[in-house]
Amino acid sequence: MKIAVLIKEVPDTYGDRKLNLETGLADRGASESVLDEIGERALEVALTYADAHAGTEVVVVTVAPESAVTTVRKGLAMGATSAVHVVGDALVGADMSLTAEVLAAAVRRVDPDLVIAGNLSTDGVGGIVPAMIAEHLGWPQVTALAAVTISDDSVSGSRASDAGIVAVSAPLPAVVSITEALPEARFPNFKGIMAAKKKPYETVPVADLGVDPDDFSAARSILVSVSERPARAAGVKIVDEGDAGEKLAEYLLSNKLA
Numbered sequence: 646m647k648i649a650v651l652i653k654e655v656p657d658t659y660g661d662r663k664l665n666l667e668t669g670l671a672d673r674g675a676s677e678s679v680l681d682e683i684g685e686r687a688l689e690v691a692l693t694y695a696d697a698h699a700g701t702e703v704v705v706v707t708v709a710p711e712s713a714v715t716t717v718r719k720g721l722a723m724g725a726t727s728a729v730h731v732v733g734d735a736l737v738g739a740d741m742s743l744t745a746e747v748l749a750a751a752v753r754r755v756d757p758d759l760v761i762a763g764n765l766s767t768d769g770v771g772g773i774v775p776a777m778i779a780e781h782l783g784w785p786q787v788t789a790l791a792a793v794t795i796s797d798d799s800v801s802g803s804r805a806s807d808a809g810i811v812a813v814s815a816p817l818p819a820v821v822s823i824t825e826a827l828p829e830a831r832f833p834n835f836k837g838i839m840a841a842k843k844k845p846y847e848t849v850p851v852a853d854l855g856v857d858p859d860d861f862s863a864a865r866s867i868l869v870s871v872s873e874r875p876a877r878a879a880g881v882k883i884v885d886e887g888d889a890g891e892k893l894a895e896y897l898l899s900n901k902l903a
Contacts, residue, residue: 646797647702648691649755651748651762651775652684652720654713658767666871670738671768680716683763685723685830687823691761692724692831694795702726706751708736708744711848721841722833728844729755733851735858741771743858748774749781750854757818759800764789764822775822785815791826 660676688705695701705720707713708731717728731751739747752760760782765772779786790802790813800821801814833841851858883892897903 646694646698646700646759646795647704647755647757648694648795649704649706649752649757649760650684650688650691650720650725651760651778652688652705652707652717653681653763653766653768654678654707654709654716655681655766655768658682664871664873666873678713678716680719681763681766681768682830683766683823683825684720686825686827687761687763688720688723688725689828689830690793690795690823693828695724704729704755704757706748706755707731708739708747708751708851710737714846718841718846719833721844721846722837723831724837726844728846729849730847731849731851731854733858736851739858741769741774741777743856745774745777746781747851747854747856747858749778750856751849752778752782754849754854759795759817760784760820761793762820762822764824775820779820782818782820784818784820786820786822787813787815788820788822790821790823793821793823793827 655678656671657677657679663672664670665672688703691701691703695703703725704727705717705725706729707717709717711732713730717730721728729751731747736743736747760775760778762775762778764775775788776786787800787802789804791805791810793800793802799814799816800819801812802821804811804813805826881896883889883896894903
């Protein structure tokens, strides 16, 4: 069994998040870059299966700047077998459509039996890239899973819905996305960190995947304008002089809050 796990370098959730007002892109220098937690959980699903099934190969796949090597190697330190890192200046600011197309091409290069990803990243929060990848590959998709079971020829799990818990399954090869209901990832130990330095790490220029980032024949989102969020204005203070209830009601009505 070969499992490809999609991971992503993102700005630290607990750090400052800012937009570059000239480019409209996230200012990734505003805070520390880290491996997205949901990607770590997806990797944990694959590694847990590998622990119980000898011979399983786990490949982490990412589209990221060349500077993301340290972050990607964390996936190797956790236990992944190898890494495929797609790079290219033309991918800076890539939208979800282009990202999915490039990732699908990278997955074809890896040729796995199963793709596992997080349901949505903490920076883009799009939530549709795994489904778009499945469409490019022509594979079934089993998304937003709160539990995952992998067998030799299929993958199954459960998904929470408004009506309750839904059991879903698909034959392999397939694309799976998981939610934060899955267990937290293991912490890399010293042995894993040292071993990661010797594991196969393939840096792939996007041109080698046969994808033209400048091809806008497919739908691509285009930034029209960007502006800084206005500073928070002072609120309305109501002093109770016997008529606070009336003032509050008037405020709610004037702001169409009641």
